[in-house]
Amino acid sequence: MKEVTLGIDIGGTFTKFGFIERGGEAIFDGSITTTGHKDIASYQKTLADEIKRSFKKFEKEYKLVGVGIGAPNGNYYKGTIEFAPNLDWKEVVPFVDMFKKHFDLPMALTNDANAAAIGEMIYGSAVGMKDFVVITLGTGLGSGLVVNGEVVYGHDGFAGEVGHVQVYENGRMCGCGNRGCFETYSSASGLRRTVFELLCNETLPSRLRDVSFNDMTAKMIADAAKEGDEIAIKAFEITAHILGMKLADTVAHTSPETIFLFGGLTNAGDILFKPTRESFENNLLKVFKNKIKIVPSGLQETNAAVLGASALAWKELEK
Amino acid sequence: MKEVTLGIDIGGTFTKFGFIERGGEAIFDGSITTTGHKDIASYQKTLADEIKRSFKKFEKEYKLVGVGIGAPNGNYYKGTIEFAPNLDWKEVVPFVDMFKKHFDLPMALTNDANAAAIGEMIYGSAVGMKDFVVITLGTGLGSGLVVNGEVVYGHDGFAGEVGHVQVYENGRMCGCGNRGCFETYSSASGLRRTVFELLCNETLPSRLRDVSFNDMTAKMIADAAKEGDEIAIKAFEITAHILGMKLADTVAHTSPETIFLFGGLTNAGDILFKPTRESFENNLLKVFKNKIKIVPSGLQETNAAVLGASALAWKELEK
Numbered sequence: 267m268k269e270v271t272l273g274i275d276i277g278g279t280f281t282k283f284g285f286i287e288r289g290g291e292a293i294f295d296g297s298i299t300t301t302g303h304k305d306i307a308s309y310q311k312t313l314a315d316e317i318k319r320s321f322k323k324f325e326k327e328y329k330l331v332g333v334g335i336g337a338p339n340g341n342y343y344k345g346t347i348e349f350a351p352n353l354d355w356k357e358v359v360p361f362v363d364m365f366k367k368h369f370d371l372p373m374a375l376t377n378d379a380n381a382a383a384i385g386e387m388i389y390g391s392a393v394g395m396k397d398f399v400v401i402t403l404g405t406g407l408g409s410g411l412v413v414n415g416e417v418v419y420g421h422d423g424f425a426g427e428v429g430h431v432q433v434y435e436n437g438r439m440c441g442c443g444n445r446g447c448f449e450t451y452s453s454a455s456g457l458r459r460t461v462f463e464l465l466c467n468e469t470l471p472s473r474l475r476d477v478s479f480n481d482m483t484a485k486m487i488a489d490a491a492k493e494g495d496e497i498a499i500k501a502f503e504i505t506a507h508i509l510g511m512k513l514a515d516t517v518a519h520t521s522p523e524t525i526f527l528f529g530g531l532t533n534a535g536d537i538l539f540k541p542t543r544e545s546f547e548n549n550l551l552k553v554f555k556n557k558i559k560i561v562p563s564g565l566q567e568t569n570a571a572v573l574g575a576s577a578l579a580w581k582e583l584e585k
Numbered sequence: 586m587k588e589v590t591l592g593i594d595i596g597g598t599f600t601k602f603g604f605i606e607r608g609g610e611a612i613f614d615g616s617i618t619t620t621g622h623k624d625i626a627s628y629q630k631t632l633a634d635e636i637k638r639s640f641k642k643f644e645k646e647y648k649l650v651g652v653g654i655g656a657p658n659g660n661y662y663k664g665t666i667e668f669a670p671n672l673d674w675k676e677v678v679p680f681v682d683m684f685k686k687h688f689d690l691p692m693a694l695t696n697d698a699n700a701a702a703i704g705e706m707i708y709g710s711a712v713g714m715k716d717f718v719v720i721t722l723g724t725g726l727g728s729g730l731v732v733n734g735e736v737v738y739g740h741d742g743f744a745g746e747v748g749h750v751q752v753y754e755n756g757r758m759c760g761c762g763n764r765g766c767f768e769t770y771s772s773a774s775g776l777r778r779t780v781f782e783l784l785c786n787e788t789l790p791s792r793l794r795d796v797s798f799n800d801m802t803a804k805m806i807a808d809a810a811k812e813g814d815e816i817a818i819k820a821f822e823i824t825a826h827i828l829g830m831k832l833a834d835t836v837a838h839t840s841p842e843t844i845f846l847f848g849g850l851t852n853a854g855d856i857l858f859k860p861t862r863e864s865f866e867n868n869l870l871k872v873f874k875n876k877i878k879i880v881p882s883g884l885q886e887t888n889a890a891v892l893g894a895s896a897l898a899w900k901e902l903e904k
Contacts, residue, residue: 339872348872397740411838413739418732420840421716422876425732430870431834442870515750519730519838521739551749551761553658553667557741 269331270324271583272317272369273576275378276300276337278352283317284569285324286576290389293328295569296320306355307364314368333373334579335361336381336571343423345375351441374582378402378571380417380426382563383410384581385574386526391564399522400563401428401513403531406441407449407456413520428516429453433508452509454484454531460501461487472497488534502537509538510545510560517554528563528570588650589643590902591636591688592895594697595619595656597671602636603888604643605895609708612647614888615639625674626683633687652692653897654680655700655890662742664694670760693901697721697890699736699745701882702729703900704893705845710883718841719882720747720832722850725760726768726775732839747835748772752827771828773803773850779820780806791816807853821856828857829864829879836873847882847889 270285270293277300284295298316303309321330339350345362347355362373376384383400386392392400396415402408407429411418418425429449430442437446438459450456461474461482472495477486490498513525531538543560550558565573589604589612596619603614617635622628640649658669664681666674681692695703702719705711711719715734721727726748730737737744748768749761756765757778769775780793780801791814796805809817832844850857862879869877884892 397744413732413737413744414735416733418839420732421842422840422872424872425716425838425840427837427840427870427872431837432830432868435830444868444870511751511754515834516838518746518750519744519835520737521741521744521746523740549751549763551746551763553741553743553746 267329268327270328271332271334271576271579272330273572273574273579274313274333274335275381275571275575276335276347276353277571278338281313282569282572283313284572284576285321285328285330286573288580290573292569292572293324294320295572301354303354306359306361310365310368314365330369330371332579332583333365333369333371334381334575334577334582335365335373335375336378336575336578337361337375338378340375340377340380341423342374342376342380342417342419345373347375372579372582374578376417376419376578377408377426378574379408380410380419381574381578382408382528382565382570383412383417383574385565385570385577386563387412388577388580389565389573391526391561392524395523397520397522398524398526399513399516399520400526400528403453403527403529405453405455407453409516411516411520412522418520428512431512431515433512448508448512452505452512454529457484457487457501457505457531458482460504461497464497464500468497468500470496474498484531485533488537491534491537499537502534503541506538506541507545510542510547511549513542513546513560514549514551514554517558518551521554522558524559524561526561526563528565532562586648587646589647590651590653590895590898591649592891592893592898593632593652593654594700594890594894595654595666595672596890597657600632601888601891602632603891603895604640604647604649605892607899609892611888611891612643613639614891620673622673625678625680629684629687633684649688649690651898651902652684652688652690653700653894653899653901654684654692654694655697655894655897656680656694657696659694659696659699660742661693661695661699661736661738664692666694691898691901693897695736695738695897696727696745697893698727699729699738700893700897701727701847701884701889702731702736702893704884704889704896705882706731706734707896707899708884708892710845710880711843714842716839716841717843717845718832718835718839719845719847722772722846722848724772724774726772728835730835730839731841737839747831750831750834752831767827767831771824771831776803776806776820776824776850777801779823780816783816783819783823787816787819789815793817803850804852807856810853810856818856821853822860825857825860826864829861829866830868832861832865832879833868833870833873836877837870840873841877843878843880845880845882847884851881
């Protein structure tokens with residue numbers, strides 16, 4: 267019988283899952299809504315039922331051998347989700363302990379960026395790499411640091427919060443309560459904030475002057491930039507400048523071989539990567555110059571979070 | 586027969602060495618000058634001769650089992666010293682390969698801050714700790730990051746250069762060639778630069794107005810602060826403010842249990858530690874608040890660098 271792991275990605279709106287073979291092939295993808303459940307127990311029951319129902323047609327050919335879960339503010343050591351700002355469950359949720367009632371299998375949980383890093387290591391472009399970093403550029407900026415072949419979880423299981431290093435003292439307000447955090451500049455939402463700063467400070471014409479803050483998306487800005495909109499181009503330059511600058515600081519910590527960029531914002535391609543690499547090289551310490559690659563993730567965007575979560579399960583089974 | 590390792594600390598002026606027991610007891614300390622030798626080979630010959638001569642009187646009772654070397658810009662993987670700005674040998678020196686001609690023993694080399702971290706782990710206050718950081722506050726700011734019980738060397742052996750993360754874009758010129766580096770603010774020399782900034786910007790009287798830049802030491806500033814000199818007190822506050830702020834960024838990377846501060850500047854005591862801890866807590870992400878200690882190193886200053894180097898040798902022998 268062939269083996270698969272179950273990967274679960276818990277997002278603010280949807281919870282996605284998939285059954286994934288050791289090589290990274292998904293034999294099935296499904297989802298339920300994350301919101302609208304009475305409590306965490308009933309959410310887990312709905313999720314487990316849907317997974318079991320979906321697995322029925324595979325159970326003659328496949329054996330489910332482990333469960334990996336990616337969740338915001340996920341704690342690897344404790345299997346908990348703690349104070350996640352975008353989920354209905356605000357306190358410390360003992361997710362793994364509770365979910366084991368439904369699946370009596372090896373089970374591990376971590377945050378989404380760490381899961382992405384493990385996905386990169388098991389199925390993606392980091393196979394065989396010992397020291398690398400994965401940066402997820404979505405609404406926020408997530409990070410997974412890999413040192414000596416292992417994800418850095420730190421003393422308490424919460425390491426890898428690079429999105430919250432400080433870029434500018436007393437800078438932009440961040441969802442975490444501090445000011446000036448990296449993710450308020452270099453992320454999809456940071457890019458949008460920068461557009462609005464430029465619309466305020468510059469008098470250049472821009473099609474983005476017709477779009478409200480709430481309506482504006484990173485894709486809209488990328489499209490405008492590709493068509494030569496100067497405000498959009500400048501916004502990408504600033505976003506990339508800060509991204510390269512602070513990634514150089516991360517290199518000063520762990521000296522990775524490669525930095526993988528992942529998530530919606532990377533679809534902008536060279537508009538993002540080129541100025542990021544330039545600023546990165548300008549800010550690196552001499553010993554690190556011209557030897558660290560910044561490249562797109564080797565995982566497919568569509569189900570990468572589920573892949574990452576399933577990779578965590580494979581990684582645990584290796585232990 | 587009892588066992589000792591040989592610890593060697595290569596500084597810009599002196600090279601110190603010692604024979605150290607497993608518990609951290611030094612049975613002998615010696616030194617030679619680092620400068621004034623014809624070349625690296627003749628320097629190594631002089632050093633080896635002095636070590637062998639010194640060991641003569643111990644050889645009936647003790648066996649030398651390994652050699653650890655701490656050196657600026659030391660590369661652990663390759664055993665090289667590379668482009669060290671303060672040494673006579675400017676290029677890539679294959680130190681370990683060459684020194685093995687004199688001592689046919691297990692031998693390892695790393696930079697001084699990594700050696701200090703291993704010293705803390707083997708003999709100091711970090712015994713049994715898995716995740717911690719050592720920051721050396723001397724002329725510059727060095728760092729040794731320990732993750733999961735191992736020093737982070739990174740892909741190329743140069744990880745842990747936290748002294749060169751950027752505090753302010755286009756800030757103070759650093760010896761590394763970049764601007765705004767952490768060590769240009771939070772170190773003995775950074776403290777002095779801050780005093781001069783304050784002497785320029787403020788009109789407060791200060792005894793430090795009678796001292797030239799070259800004559801001013803960190804100890805002088807600490808003494809003035811203890812006696813109520815407002816410029817000196819403010820300089821410590823700024824140094825500590827930036828120290829706490831950027832150490833919070835390091836926590837966002839590796840989430841350590843404890844940060845050990847080490848080196849001359851820490852002799853200032855509460856004048857440094859109190860505002861550092863305050864700024865640190867203010868800048869931490871919520872999940873890290875009120876759980877990470879900032880404490881003085883548990884190693885004795887006098888021979889800590891030699892202890893650290895010898896600890897590296899013990900650590901290698903455990904492998």
